Amino acid sequence: MKISYNWLKQFLQVDWEVSKTGELLTDLGLEVEGIETKESIxxxxxxxxxxxxxxxxxxxxxxxxxxxxxxxxxxxxxxxxxxxxxxxxxxxxxxxxxxxxxxxxxxxxxxxxxxxxxxxxxxxxxxxxxxxxxxxxxxxxxxxxxxxxxxxxxxxxxDIETDYVFEIGLTPNRSDAMSHYGVARDLRAGLIQNDLKLELISPSVSNFHVDERTLRFDVEVDDKDLVPRYCGITITDIEVKESPEWIKNRLKAIGITPKNNIVDITNYVLHELGQPLHAFDAQKIKGNKIIVKTLEEGTKFTTLDEVERSLSADDIMICDADENPLCIGGVFGGLKSGVTENTTSIFLESAYFNPVSVRKTAKRHGLNTDASFRFERGIDINCTKYALKRAALLIEEYAGGKMASDISDFYPIKMEDFQVFLSYKNAYRLIGQEIPKEKIKNILASLEIKINSETAGGLGLTIPSYRTDVQREADIIEEILRVYGYNNIEFSNKLNTSITFDENKETKIENIVANQLSALGFNETMANSLTKPEYNALSELINDDAKVAMLNPLSNDLAVMRQSMLFSGLESVAYNLNRKNNAIKFYEFGKTYHKYNDKYQEDKHLTLFVTGNRTKDSWKTNTTNSDFFYLKGVLTSVFERLGIQKLKVSPVKNDVFSEGIALGLGKIKLVEFGVVRRALLKEFGIKQEVLFADINWDTVLKFSGKKNVKVAGLAKFPSVKRDLALLLNTSTAFKEVYNLAFQSERKLLKEVDLFDVYEGDNLPEGKKSYAVSFVLQDETKTLEDKQIDKIMDKLQQSFEKNLEAVLR
CATH class of the missing domain: 2.40.50.140 (Nucleic acid-binding proteins)
Known part of the structure; x- marks a missing residue:
């Protein structure tokens, strides 16, 4: 949020250096992120x-x-x-x-x-x-x-003006400081603590009066909960023209382009007092009535940016007597009712809209305006009428207008100020230091917090309506502390603390694996559990019907809970590759979220991503690309560390992996891993091979450490390993090779592994090359060459007959 120093000086006649003022604002909790010099020319x-x-x-x-x-x-x-x-x-x-x-x-x-x-x-x-x-x-x-x-x-x-503009990083709770007057009010409290007592000068509206009662619009509000207060006045005989230089200079200093005197004055008052206003061309309002209501779902409405929008049945709409929509309340005006150079009379609106309703409407339509920014956070309901008078007087002065009606003020249930009791004992305990009681009372007075009663133990307080974030005793103590100054709190040189750490089994196992992966050169990542709905269409493994959707998403990119950790991981891989970090080894512990038959389910996973060189480039060593078997070795070592052995290898065929296998115990799969398909990588702009492993961590936890480790002697008779280089159709998966091998030799064949895949030059069209290893072993005797050759011939013939394979 931008705050003009010259504008602040209209409310406080402060003569401090701009840098010193910025430091005080930061100490008060209005963090100044930068100061920019602005010149009117x-x-x-x-x-x-x-x-x-x-x-x-x-x-x-x-x-x-x-x-x-x-x-x-x-x-x-x-x-x-x-x-x-x-x-x-x-x-x-x-x-x-x-x-x-x-x-x-x-x-x-x-x-x-x-x-x-x-x-x-x-x-x-x-x-x-x-x-x-x-x-x-x-x-x-x-x-x-x-x-x-x-x-x-x-x-x-x-009279060329030089100004200084503070860029304030405003926290969402400080809605009271969303204006120059609000910041000046806070600054005054800080100056008082620096022994500089200044008067806070508020704009006068004492000259407000009705000139003639010739044009009145009755106000009708359907739902007082959505619109607790709505004020309006009609101003006639206006001339739409250029604004005076001083208003234009104020707006340009904070980055707002002046348009005309009517629009500029509503913007000026918004940034001066924090109350959004809206001016309607009175001639475009039918029936001399303003109706504030909601319209039917899907009603079409064209806003000032010339975009036709489909309204929700929950949107607050400002309508005329014929229920024609004129404006989205608290968010954006309508194209047909806006002020133009031909406007001669206006209906000026000042209202308090329900913050939750405005926020939902703004997010629903993808709009973020100065008005919605303030309504969402909660404005001062008692400033509504005052701001209307302030704007009306400016319009009268700089547009030649006449007040043509009394102010319509719909305010059926007056909002009462919060009552809070402050205990001195609790204040001292939370602050960690005893502040003199008179000092506390002076700070509260400087913040316009009224003291209703006083006892030996504390104070009965009334909170001003503009402090919507101060509703508890702890909030009062925070106010005292920030004005008193965090830097003025003394710290003890001695720190006493009790540290207890009860590490459960699951956490211990997770830390063991994390330490092992980190030792192998992996980096831990942590991705957002919210993701894009479009990712559900990238794989048939994702069930779109099982998605968990947000009721009020922050954006379209964060609209659903993730059902797979693959896509968020690929985002991280792409981010690093785009910044020249080409050797990547990531791991992440996280959850996926699903909804089955109105029941929600969370599954924990450990995922690994590997791409590029195994080690960093160095003149000492030759670089080697991470490959399928490197990742398999990492996974095997992790399972062995957890006491999970004798893993069964089985092929995996899905639309995530171009080549993949699973490791498990019997029919229970612990992990699926392989090479991610190029088509999927293309969606993320990744051009190099990426290896991905998805470990079902909940299942791993069930088997880790539950079985006693049995030590067996080494086999008495050696195993034999043979390799075949097979030229296969591109549609043939490793799973088919794997299953056919064990069908052909059930007794002596122990393992079948894929250790190389090649698709590219020097191969016939529609073909690929598989390098497959076969481990043979007889537990009763040593295998002879004739017996081994016979088995390999049988495997080769089976591949040629059933898979149209050719030996390379």
């Missing part, structure tokens, strides 16, 4: 001074140029060549002297230099108003009034 016209044209003659070598001599007030007239058609002797003008930097409408500067123009020397430039940023005219030079003195800076003639 860039460069503040430095180097531009007033002058008088003494002589003006035709240039001898140019029909459109004239040679002038100009008095700059220092007794030494200078010669300036000028091309303006209206330049003449005797004029008072503005001169950009040599060395001055002027800025164009894009903010780009150009320096005035001494030069020769068609043979005549020129020492400066007589300026038009657009060249100085004082207007848009370029018909000729800017001619000043005769009474203007010669030789004075242009900034004094035109």
């Amino acid at each position: 860039k460069g503040s016209l430095k180097g531009v001074i007033t002058g008088e044209v003494l002589t003006c003659v035709q240039h001898t070598n140019a029909d459109r140029l004239k040679v002038t001599t100009v008095d700059l007030g220092n007794g030494e007239p200078v010669q300036i060549v000028c091309g303006a058609p209206n330049v003449a002797a005797g004029q008072k003008v503005l001169v950009a002297t040599v060395g001055t930097t002027l800025y164009d409408d894009k903010g780009e500067g150009f320096k005035i230099k001494k030069g020769k123009i068609r043979g005549e020397e020129s020492f400066g430039m007589i300026c038009a108003e657009d060249e100085l940023g004082l207007g848009d005219s370029h018909d000729g030079i800017l001619v000043l009034e005769d009474q203007v003195k010669v030789g004075i800076p242009a900034a004094e003639v035109f």
Whole structure:
């Protein structure tokens, strides 16, 4: 949020250095993240001074140029060549002297230099108003009034303003500080603690009066819970035109582009007092009635940004007597009812809308306006009518308006201020230091918190309506502490604490595995459990009907709970690859969320992501890419560390892996891992191979440490390993090779593993190469070569017959 220092000074006549003021605001909890210098005209016209044209003659070598001599007030007239058609002797003008930097409408500067123009020397430039940023005219030079003195800076003639703008990181609870007046109110409390007692000057509305009662709109509110207060007034005979310079300067300082006097005044009061306002063209309201209600689901409405929106049945709408929608209450105005240059009368609205309703509406329509920002956090309901009067008086002054009706004020149930009792004992306990009671009372008074009663033990307090976040004793203590100053609290040099740590079995096992993976070079990640609904369509394994959707999502990217940890992990991989971190080894403990038959289910997983080199590039070692078997080795070591052995390998075929296998105990799968399909990687902009493992952590916990480890002697007879390089159709999966191998040899075949896959050049179209290893062993004797060759021939023939395989 941007706060102008000059604007603050309208409420507090403070003369502190801007940096010192920023430090105090930060100490008060309004953290100043930066201070920016703002000028009403860039460069503040430095180097531009007033002058008088003494002589003006035709240039001898140019029909459109004239040679002038100009008095700059220092007794030494200078010669300036000028091309303006209206330049003449005797004029008072503005001169950009040599060395001055002027800025164009894009903010780009150009320096005035001494030069020769068609043979005549020129020492400066007589300026038009657009060249100085004082207007848009370029018909000729800017001619000043005769009474203007010669030789004075242009900034004094035109009252050029230099301002300092605080960028405040406002926390959501501080709705009271969402305006310049609110910040000034807080600043005053801080200044009092620095022994600087200043009066808080509030804008006066004492001159408000009704001029004539010629145009009135009755106000009807359907739901007082959605709209506890609604005020409005009609103003006629207005002239829509440009705003005065001082209003434009205030708005431009905080980054708001001025539009016209009516819109600018509503924006000005919003940022001055924190109360959003809206002006309707009165001629576009039918039936002399304003109805505040909700409309049918799906009703179409075009907002000021010319976007047609489909309304919800929960949106607060401002309607006319025919129930035509005019505005989305508290969020955005309508295109057809807005103020234009032809508007002559307006209905000015000031209201208090339900914060929850406004927030839901704003999120629903993807709108974030200055008005919704304030309504969502809760404004001061007692400021509603006051702000309306303030804006109406400004419109009367700068648009020539007349008050054409009394103020309509729908406020059926007055909102009472909060009553809180503050215990001195609790204050001392939470603060950690005893603050004098008089000091506490002075701080509360500076915050406009009224003391109703006082006892030896504490104070009975009434909280002002604008402090919607102060409702408990602890909130009061926090207010006292932040104004007193956190830095003023003394700290003991001795710290006493009791540390207890009860690590359960699940946490212990998780830490064991985390430490092991970290030792292997993996980094732990932690992704958001909320994700995009679109990810559910990326895999057939995700059941869209089982998704857990947010009722009020923060954004479309965080609308559902994740059903798989794959996609959030790939986001992290892509993020790192895009920043030149190409050697990635990640692991994450997390949960997936599902809804089955109106029952919710959470499953815990451990996922691993591996891509790129196994180690960092180094001149000492050769780089080796992480591959399928590297990840298998990591997983095997993790399970062995948990006492889970004799894992059964089985193939996996799904739309996540191009090649994948599962490890398990019997029919129970503990992990599925493999190479992620290229088509899936493409969705995340990943161009290199990524290996992914998904461990069902809940299942792992059931088997870890439950079985006694049995030690068996080494096999008496050796195993034999043979490899085959098979050329297969691309549609053939490893699962088919795996199953067919065990069907062909059930007795002596112990293991079948895939250790290389190749798809690319030098292969026939529609083919791929598998390198498969086979482990043979007879537990009763040593296998002979003839027996081994016979088994391998049988496997080869089976592959050729059933899978159309060719031996490479």
